[in-house]
Amino acid sequence: MNCSSGVMIHTDRLNMMAGAYPGQIRFATTLPPAKKKCGARVISVTSGKGGVGKSSVVVNLALALANEGERVLVMDADVGLGNVGILLGLRPTLTLDDVFNGSRRLSEVIVTGPGGIRIIPAGSGGDRCSILNPRERLLLMDELDAIDEEFDVLIIDTESGISENVTYFNAAAQEIVVVLSPEPTSLADVYALIKVMATRHGERRFKVLVNMVRDSDEALEMFKRLSQVVSRFLDVSLDFFGCIVRDERLVDSVRRQRAVVELHPRSAAARCFATLARTLRSSPASQSVKGNIQFLFRRYFEEIPSMRYV
DSSP: OEEETTEEEEOTTGGGSOOOSTTSOOOOOOOOOOOOOSSOEEEEEEESSSSSOHHHHHHHHHHHHHHTTOOEEEEEOOTTBOOHHHHTTOOOSOOHHHHHTTSSOHHHHOEEOGGGOEEEOOOBSOOSOSSOOHHHHHHHHHHHHHHGGGOSEEEEEEEESSOHHHHHHHHHSSEEEEEEOSSHHHHHHHHHHHHHHHHHHOOOEEEEEEEEESSHHHHHHHHHHHHHHHHHHOOOEEEEEEEEEOOHHHHHHHHTTSOHHHHOTTSHHHHHHHHHHHHHHHSOOOOSOOSSOOTTOGGGSOOOOOOOOO
């Protein structure tokens, strides 16, 4: 582990990336499974801008984790413009909108995707206000708490950018994965997101995933560039999570509304996702409660008045 100007750069997993092309870091060896714990591990996947493949990362990582034996729940938190169902060719008749308007329980809107992953779909193209109000936030926490023990991992697919919803879901998760692409604009926007989460919400640790790269060398270069920028102004810890290589099979899977892990399991991109899943399972989940109330940690706090249906 190397440290520089307040930014802790964790490099213990640099050799766990999928090796698809010459010059890449070697393919990961099999890692021991993580010990099970009570309740779900809550991970938000977020990005500073759109177009970096964040939702594709979410669905493929979820399926890769399911292939490792994890019980995975994905929540599409892009309220009003959900993409998770579209990427998997699903057409849910019920969404989070039905939970918020009081007509359905959360357990009733969950749908099953490939590999047995479960999905909480967001509305798509609706005209509801996209910012969750306090009542909706408490209701969602209450409903997630009710199904906590049914899953090992909850992955939250946030909106892109730094809206109030994005910062709320990131602050509510135990772990934050920021998705970066090899573009200057992506680097600038990810820095802006990390800055907001650090200065306004007290977040101090982020996992960095570099998507759509030529090889792992390019991914490491982007990670180093981000680290250098962050280290000048912020006191945070950046953990290099891994990368996803640019792969036409992934483009094909998006076009066909399938997960590349399912459609092309031997492809370079699918091997990257398999490596990420093993890396995640081998690393312990954060057990500390952050300064804000987190999803699935209600049992540690004073009872909150129920927001269930009346």
